[in-house]
Amino acid sequence: MIKRLIKKISVLVFLLVGVGMVAPAIAQQTASQGNIIKRVTISSQKGASFLMIRGTLSPGQLGDIEIRKKGETSFVVSIPNALIDPEQIQKLSQKFSLRDPIKQINFIEDIREIGDEVVFIVELEIEARKPYQLEIIKPITSSSIRIRMEEAGMVQKQAEMKKKEMAQKEKLAEKARMLAVKKKEESTVKVRRTTAKAQKTVEEILQQYHRPSIMQLSIINASGWQKRAYKLSVFLGKEKKKEIEESLGIKLDIVNISNAKNDRHNQSTIYFRSNFLKPALFLAKLIPGEQKMVPINNKRERLGVDIEIYLGVDYR
Numbered sequence: 001m002i003k004r005l006i007k008k009i010s011v012l013v014f015l016l017v018g019v020g021m022v023a024p025a026i027a028q029q030t031a032s033q034g035n036i037i038k039r040v041t042i043s044s045q046k047g048a049s050f051l052m053i054r055g056t057l058s059p060g061q062l063g064d065i066e067i068r069k070k071g072e073t074s075f076v077v078s079i080p081n082a083l084i085d086p087e088q089i090q091k092l093s094q095k096f097s098l099r100d101p102i103k104q105i106n107f108i109e110d111i112r113e114i115g116d117e118v119v120f121i122v123e124l125e126i127e128a129r130k131p132y133q134l135e136i137i138k139p140i141t142s143s144s145i146r147i148r149m150e151e152a153g154m155v156q157k158q159a160e161m162k163k164k165e166m167a168q169k170e171k172l173a174e175k176a177r178m179l180a181v182k183k184k185e186e187s188t189v190k191v192r193r194t195t196a197k198a199q200k201t202v203e204e205i206l207q208q209y210h211r212p213s214i215m216q217l218s219i220i221n222a223s224g225w226q227k228r229a230y231k232l233s234v235f236l237g238k239e240k241k242k243e244i245e246e247s248l249g250i251k252l253d254i255v256n257i258s259n260a261k262n263d264r265h266n267q268s269t270i271y272f273r274s275n276f277l278k279p280a281l282f283l284a285k286l287i288p289g290e291q292k293m294v295p296i297n298n299k300r301e302r303l304g305v306d307i308e309i310y311l312g313v314d315y316r
Helices: 002-019 024-032 152-208 228-239 241-248 274-286
Strands: 035-045 048-056 066-069 074-080 082-084 093-095 102-114 117-128 132-137 144-151 214-221 251-259 269-272 292-295 307-311
Touching (some): 035 102, 048 074, 074 132, 082 117, 214 274, 228 307, 241 251, 274 292
Parallel strands (some): 214 251
Antiparallel strands (some): 074 117, 093 102, 102 117, 132 144, 269 307
């Protein structure tokens, strides 16, 4: 009985306000204490559908709007502290065209007692054409409530696409991380190789300039002229021996004097072990003419020989 009486009084006040029969102050106070629903439409923006609830609204009182799902394609939107404008919405059922995602909306006004307070509630019973998910778009303005309508399958599809995108991003991030690790490892290996090569080069240089205690010398005549090797051995082993040993600080030992069998050199060549570079250069200054300097490799390895002098056709 109380509910019916209160509802009749509220509707009467609303009608009086609408036709201007109540003082402006009372009308302003009544409007500020509730929300008047005047129109419900469907709009489309960027491919998405929106349910637009328009009227005179107080956004601060609409924080408790509730959306309930009744069935596969039916929903209830419950708006607190609200009344329907009977002049704007004259029928309690509104139908939509076949192009719209909603078939129809039923408007229901209800009055509830919550403690000592009496609350006016407007419920919109929505019958959609497909399964949708409804979401209130914030902020609510003083003139409209926007509710986004997303197809349930589309929402799931978007969620799956987002999941795939996240997985793809994670995969790319992992690939980038693995590439960075590989690059770092390659860089580390390269640095190690460069360092090892530099150390080896330093060792080779030190070895080349390391002063041995004895120098074993081989003289081979490849000039085609007789006794060239013997004459050079006399020159180095007798005439210059003291100078060589004092200058280099090593003992000179001529271990071989011979003629080349099948090897005829056009240019005189001095072959030397890696740590006999300095003695080889010293001998080159003593020997008349120009000589080519060649390190002894594995192919020309001679056991017991540190420096091997090949006298070519150019030697006189």
